[in-house]
Amino acid sequence: MENKEINVFIISYNRLTYLKKLVDWLVKADFKKIHIVDNASTYLPLLKYFEKTKAKVHRLEKNWGHLAVWECGKFEAILKKENYIVSDCDVLPVEECPLNVTSYFKKILDQYSSFTKVGFGLKIDDLPEKYVFRENVLKWEKQFWKKKIAPGLYEASIDTTFAFYRPGIFPDEKKWWKAIRTDAPYLARHLPWYEDSNDLSAEEIYYQKNLRNRDSFWSVVEVEKLKKYNRELFFELTEVRKSFSWKFLRWLYFFLGLFFGEKLKDKFNNQEFFLCGKNDRSELQKENKKLLVELDKIYSTKGWIFLEKMKKIFQK
Structure with missing residues (x-):
């Protein structure tokens, strides 16, 4: 080809x-x-x-x-x-x-x-x-x-x-x-x-100023925007963990792990995350990445995808 x-x-x-x-x-x-x-x-x-x-x-x-x-x-x-x-x-x-x-x-x-x-x-x-x-x-x-x-x-x-x-x-x-x-x-x-993070071009400043989603973690260098993402991700994970889907899947994977291996237990573990109170850009970015990885891990499991599809069907 x-x-x-x-x-x-x-x-x-x-x-x-x-x-x-x-x-x-x-x-x-x-x-x-x-x-x-x-x-x-x-x-x-x-x-x-x-x-x-x-x-x-x-x-x-x-x-x-x-x-x-x-x-x-x-x-x-x-x-x-x-x-x-x-x-x-x-x-x-x-x-x-x-x-x-x-x-x-x-x-x-x-x-x-x-x-x-x-x-x-x-x-x-x-x-x-x-x-x-x-x-x-x-x-x-x-x-x-x-x-x-x-x-x-x-x-x-x-x-x-x-x-x-x-x-x-x-x-x-x-x-x-x-x-x-x-x-x-x-x-x-x-x-x-x-790029030089301390000497951004006019184009890059415009780009970062107008970001409306969290798709550009490696680009954002403004402390306040990184803090904003940190809050959004933290509260999104908090809401996910309050949901019926997460609680149900946590117990389901725990019991499956008893019979089929420890790895299944870890899919919906209750690892603690905290809001990052630092002003260090590198630390903020690191914590944001951890939160994003945890959310992606949940959203990509077959159990979560299935329950979300069922929820949409019943909501109709």
Whole structure:
């Protein structure tokens, strides 16, 4: 399969510089079906770019967040039947990366039939000291380089960084996360990790000022916004743990764990979390990530997904 044959969806929101770099790389690599899926951006230079880019721009009526490609409902005909690529706009293949990414990723996915997607590993050995979350990133990303399954291939989950997808699998399914990351030379950079956190560009200041959801933890450096996210995540987890679904599943997994292994007990444990009262950006970001991981762990379990679907049916 060649690059020109596949649909590429780029998730966009109020960022021009990164988006343009990625689109330029895709054009250089001879991708022909480039879709910019824009989450109701308001940044004027970006809107002007939309008027002249050769990529097809889909302006959504609201900010659907990082899962916009799947949740907006506009692309189901492709998502259900064809291989496709999705990427955040702030991910860029490294200079040494070969251009034949579609054929390379497809070959891997064909070989490993139990996986849903194949994408770039993220380069982390050149992160600058000027990026305030550098140490947090290094600690977080190490987990994705532990499970080597073949030379140059690692089993590691992928969210919406650049990846090639098998059709018919959606984010509310656990297997959506089952992924392979590639090693050098098929690597990419997460561009916000290379910014000076104490000297943001006007574009980046606008982006952070206008964030309306929690999809950009690695970018946000403003203390008050990090504190706001911390409060939102903490109280969201508190409400989840008050719910019937969580209490029921906690006991269910506890008893299943007695018979089928300790790991099941941990799925709905009652680990304590606290509001972070510090003003240190790195500490706030670290605590926010812990809360987000705990929420994602709950939301992605089959039991939670099933009970939430049942709840919606009965509410109708």
